[in-house]
Amino acid sequence: MSQRSLLVGPFNRVEGDLEIRLEVAEGRVTNAYANSPMFRGFEQMMLGKVPIDALTITPRICGICSISQSAAAAAALGAAAGKPPAPQGALVAAILHGIENICDHLTHFNLFFCADFARPAYAGRGWHSRATERFTAMEGSAVRASVDARAQILHIVGLLGGKWPHTLAIQPGGVTRAPTARDRIRMMSTLAAFRRYLETVLFGAAVEDFAHLGTADALRGWAHGDAGLFNEIAADLDLGAMGAGPGRYMSFGAYPLPEGRSFGPGLWENGVLSPIDTDTIREDLSHAWMLGEGAHPSQGQTVPDEDMRDPGYSWCKAPRLAGRTVETGAFARQVVGGHAGALALALAGSNVQARVIGRLLEIARTQMLLEKWVAALKPESRFMDDVAVPQEGEGEGLVEAARGALGHWIRIEAGKIAGYQIIAPTTWNFSPRDANGTPGPVEAALVGAAVGDSEDTPLSVQHIVRSFDPCMVCTVH
Amino acid sequence: MNVLWLQSAGCGGCTMSLLCAEGPGVFDLLGGAGISFLWHPALSEQSGGEVRTLLAQVETGERPLDVLCVEGSILTGPKGTGMFQILSGTGRSMLDWVQSLAPLAHHVVAVGTCATFGGVTSAGGNPAGAIGLQYDGDQPGGALPVAFRSKSGLPVINVAGCPTHPDWVTETLLLLKAGALSAADLDELARPLFYAENLVHHACPKNEFYEYKASAEELSQMGCMMEHLGCVGTQASGDCNIRGWNGGGSCTRAGYPCINCTAPEFEEPRHPFTQTPKFAGIPVGLPSDMPKAWFMALASLSKAATPKRLAENATADRVKVVPNLTSGKK
Numbered sequence: 001m002s003q004r005s006l007l008v009g010p011f012n013r014v015e016g017d018l019e020i021r022l023e024v025a026e027g028r029v030t031n032a033y034a035n036s037p038m039f040r041g042f043e044q045m046m047l048g049k050v051p052i053d054a055l056t057i058t059p060r061i062c063g064i065c066s067i068s069q070s071a072a073a074a075a076a077l078g079a080a081a082g083k084p085p086a087p088q089g090a091l092v093a094a095i096l097h098g099i100e101n102i103c104d105h106l107t108h109f110n111l112f113f114c115a116d117f118a119r120p121a122y123a124g125r126g127w128h129s130r131a132t133e134r135f136t137a138m139e140g141s142a143v144r145a146s147v148d149a150r151a152q153i154l155h156i157v158g159l160l161g162g163k164w165p166h167t168l169a170i171q172p173g174g175v176t177r178a179p180t181a182r183d184r185i186r187m188m189s190t191l192a193a194f195r196r197y198l199e200t201v202l203f204g205a206a207v208e209d210f211a212h213l214g215t216a217d218a219l220r221g222w223a224h225g226d227a228g229l230f231n232e233i234a235a236d237l238d239l240g241a242m243g244a245g246p247g248r249y250m251s252f253g254a255y256p257l258p259e260g261r262s263f264g265p266g267l268w269e270n271g272v273l274s275p276i277d278t279d280t281i282r283e284d285l286s287h288a289w290m291l292g293e294g295a296h297p298s299q300g301q302t303v304p305d306e307d308m309r310d311p312g313y314s315w316c317k318a319p320r321l322a323g324r325t326v327e328t329g330a331f332a333r334q335v336v337g338g339h340a341g342a343l344a345l346a347l348a349g350s351n352v353q354a355r356v357i358g359r360l361l362e363i364a365r366t367q368m369l370l371e372k373w374v375a376a377l378k379p380e381s382r383f384m385d386d387v388a389v390p391q392e393g394e395g396e397g398l399v400e401a402a403r404g405a406l407g408h409w410i411r412i413e414a415g416k417i418a419g420y421q422i423i424a425p426t427t428w429n430f431s432p433r434d435a436n437g438t439p440g441p442v443e444a445a446l447v448g449a450a451v452g453d454s455e456d457t458p459l460s461v462q463h464i465v466r467s468f469d470p471c472m473v474c475t476v477h
Numbered sequence: 478m479n480v481l482w483l484q485s486a487g488c489g490g491c492t493m494s495l496l497c498a499e500g501p502g503v504f505d506l507l508g509g510a511g512i513s514f515l516w517h518p519a520l521s522e523q524s525g526g527e528v529r530t531l532l533a534q535v536e537t538g539e540r541p542l543d544v545l546c547v548e549g550s551i552l553t554g555p556k557g558t559g560m561f562q563i564l565s566g567t568g569r570s571m572l573d574w575v576q577s578l579a580p581l582a583h584h585v586v587a588v589g590t591c592a593t594f595g596g597v598t599s600a601g602g603n604p605a606g607a608i609g610l611q612y613d614g615d616q617p618g619g620a621l622p623v624a625f626r627s628k629s630g631l632p633v634i635n636v637a638g639c640p641t642h643p644d645w646v647t648e649t650l651l652l653l654k655a656g657a658l659s660a661a662d663l664d665e666l667a668r669p670l671f672y673a674e675n676l677v678h679h680a681c682p683k684n685e686f687y688e689y690k691a692s693a694e695e696l697s698q699m700g701c702m703m704e705h706l707g708c709v710g711t712q713a714s715g716d717c718n719i720r721g722w723n724g725g726g727s728c729t730r731a732g733y734p735c736i737n738c739t740a741p742e743f744e745e746p747r748h749p750f751t752q753t754p755k756f757a758g759i760p761v762g763l764p765s766d767m768p769k770a771w772f773m774a775l776a777s778l779s780k781a782a783t784p785k786r787l788a789e790n791a792t793a794d795r796v797k798v799v800p801n802l803t804s805g806k807k
Contacts, residue, residue, distance in 0.1 A: 009566025041604030063490020158723025162731025457525025
C-alpha cells in the first residue's frame with residue numbers, strides 16, 4: 001500500500017468548520033494537522049471598549065457555548081472588581097449554564113456524533129438498522145426526540161435569561177431577573193419532563209442508576225436506552241481503542257457557587273490530581289498564522305499574519321499548561337471531579353468511547369444538579385449585588401463550557417479594555433504543533449487511525465474528531 | 478424546495494436557535510411543507526468529499542438550487558482575499574463560494590445580522606473585514622452587489638436578528654415555498670415585514686412603566702430601561718415581545734435592554750450597550766415616529782403623573798406595590 005495525503009473538509013457537525021490534513025501510510029494515519037479555517041478577531045474588537053460591553057459581545061463568539069462565554073466574561077469582570085455575585089444570583093447563573101451544557105451534550109450525542117453510525121458504510125452490522133432508525137440525520141427517531149426535549153428544557157433559559165443563545169442576564173453582580181415562586185415551580189415541572197425523557201429514551205432507567213455507575217465495565221456495559229445502543233456499537237467498532245488523548249485531563253471546575261464548584265478543578269495525570277497553576281499557561285504561536293511571541297493570556301496579543309506564512313497552518317494558537325498539551329472536555333471534567341466510573345475509565349486511557357460516556361455521565365449528573373439548584377432557589381432573596389468594575393485592574397474568568405475549560409483574561413486601563421484574551425476548550429484540544437513540534441491533542445489522537453483504500457474522508461477520523469465535541473467557532477474566535 | 482445552508486463567519490447561533498422551533502419542531506415544520514436540506518453543516522450526514530461533490534454539482538448546474546441560506550458574515554480580509562475563512566477542503570474562500578453560488582439559487586436568504594449586515598463580526602475595527610451578503614453595515618452592497626437579484630427576482634432576503642428567532646427563519650422559508658413572499662413583503666432593508674413591521678416595544682411587559690417614564694436605574698430593576706439602561710426597543714424592529722422566545726421570554730422580559738440586534742451596525746452603538754446616551758440629561762434616541770417636542774411634553778407630563786405604585790416598583794427587583802383595585806370605585 002502506498003503513502004498518500006488527504007485533505008478532509010468541509011468537516012461538518014463540529015459547530016463551525018474544520019480542515020484536517022492527513023498523511024497516511026499502510027492504511028494508517030501517520031501525521032495529522034488540524035487547521036481552524038476561520039479568523040474573526042474578537043480579541044482585537046474588544047480593545048478600547050468599556051469593560052461591561054464584553055457581556056454583550058463575547059457571548060456572540062459562539063452560538064452553542066454562548067452562556068459559557070457570558071459566564072466567563074462576567075467572572076473575569078467580577079475578578080477585576082474583586083467582589084463575588086449575590087449568592088442566589090450565582091445559583092441562577094449556574095442553572096442557566098447547566099441547561100446550556102446539558103443541551104449541548106444532548107445535541108452532540110444525537111445530532112453530531114451518532115449520525116455517523118447510520119452511514120451506508122456500516123450496512124450489515126448487527127446494529128445498523130437500529131442505528132439508522134434512531135440516528136439518521138434529521139430523520140432519526142432519537143434525533144427528533146432529542147430536539148424536542150432540548151427545546152422544552154430551554155424554556156428555563158427563556159424564563160430566567162429571556163432567550164437562548166445570547167442572553168445578557170448574567171452579570172458580575174448576579175442576574176438581571178429575580179425568579180418568583182411561580183417560576184420555580186414551573187422550572188421544576190420542566191425538569192421533571194426532561195427527566196422523563198432521559199429515563200425513557202436516553203438511559204432507559206433511572207438517571208441515578210446511570211450516574212452512580214462506579215466501574216469501567218459497568219459504564220461500558222450499560223445496555224439500556226440509546227446509551228446502551230451506543231455501547232453496543234462502540235464495542236463492535238472498538239471505539240474504546242481509538243483516539244487516545246495525552247492522558248492529562250484539565251478542568252477549571254464547573255459552576256462556581258459560594259460553597260465551591262460542583263465539579264471540582266484540577267489536573268489529573270496517572271492517577272494523581274493536582275491543582276492548576278494558570279500562571280503556567282502559554283499560548284505558543286510557532287505554527288499559528290499569528291505574529292508576535294507566545295505569552296500568558298494576561299499579556300497575550302492577537303495579531304494575525306495576513307500573509308499566512310509557513311510553518312503556520314492554522315489560525316488557532318497552541319495553548320500549553322507548563323509546556324504540555326492537555327485534554328479538556330466532559331470526560332476530563334468527570335475524571336478531575338473524581339467520579340469513580342470516569343476515574344476507572346481514565347486509568348485505561350482516554351478514547352472515543354470514554355469521551356462519549358463522559359458526556360452521558362454528565363447529562364445524568366447535571367440533571368440531578370439542576371433539580372437540586374432549582375429546589376434551592378429562594379425567591380425572596382436578592383439576585384444582584386452591586387459589583388462595580390474598576391477603572392484599572394485585571395481579571396481572570398475560568399468556567400467550564402460543555403466541551404471543556406474556558407478562560408477569559410481582561411486588563412482594564414483608564415476605564416477601557418486594554419487587553420482581552422480568550423482560550424476556549426477547543427483551542428486546547430485542536431491546537432496546532434508548538435515550537436517543540438509537539439502536536440495538539442487531536443492531532444496526536446489521530447495518529448494510527450485506520451484509513452480504507454477508497455476512503456477520502458475516513459470514518460475513523462470522523463469518529464475521533466467528533467469524540468472531542470469540537471466547537472470551531474470558539475477555537476479561534 | 479431544497480435548501481443549501483452555508484455557515485460563513487458567525488457563531489452558528491442562528492442554527493442553534495432554529496433547533497428551538499416548537500409546535501411542531503423544526504424538522505416536522507420544514508419537512509411537512511416539503512422543504513428539505515440539500516446540505517446543512519450542523520445537521521447533515523455528509524462530510525468532506527461527499528460535500529465537495531455535492532457543491533460541484535450545484536456549481537455546474539447539475540443540481541438545481543432552490544434556496545441558498547447563508548448564516549454568518551462574509552470575511553473579505555486579509556487584503557481583500559477572503560482567506561480569513563476558507564471552506565475547508567476546497568482551498569477557496571467563503572467569499573468566493575457565496576459569490577459563485579448565489580446567482581444559481583432561486584432565492585438567497587441571509588440568516589442573522591452577521592449575514593445580513595456584517596453584525597457582531599464587524600465590531601470594533603472590523604479586524605477580519607466582515608460584511609453582509611448585500612449590505613456592508615447600513616450601506617447597500619456587500620459580498621453581492623446592490624443590483625444583485627436571485628433567479629426569483631428578489632434581492633437577498635435579510636432575516637436579521639442576533640440570533641434569529643426560529644420562527645423568523647422557518648416562516649420565511651415556508652412563505653417562499655408557498656410563493657407568498659414578494660418584494661412588497663420586505664421592508665426597506667429587505668427584512669420580512671411579518672416580523673419587522675413590529676417594534677420590540679410592542680407588548681413589552683414594561684410598557685406601563687414606559688407610559689409614565691418610571692425608569693429602572695440598575696439592571697435587575699423592573700422599570701422601563703429606555704431612560705438609563707440603553708434600551709432601544711421603541712426603535713427596534715422585531716416581534717420579540719409578541720411572539721416570545723424559548724417558551725415566552727424576551728430580552729426585556731429577562732430584565733436587560735433591547736440592543737436593536739435586527740438593525741445594521743447594532744454592534745457599534747457608540748455608547749456602552751447598557752447605558753443610555755444623554756444630552757443635557759435627556760436620552761438622545763427617541764421612539765420611532767414620535768415628534769420630539771411632543772415626546773418631551775408627554776414625557777414630562779406623564780413623569781409628573783407617575784402613580785406611586787409604578788415609581789416604587791420601577792426601582793425594585795419584584796412587584797412591591799400591587800394595583801389598588803378598590804380606589805376610584807367610590
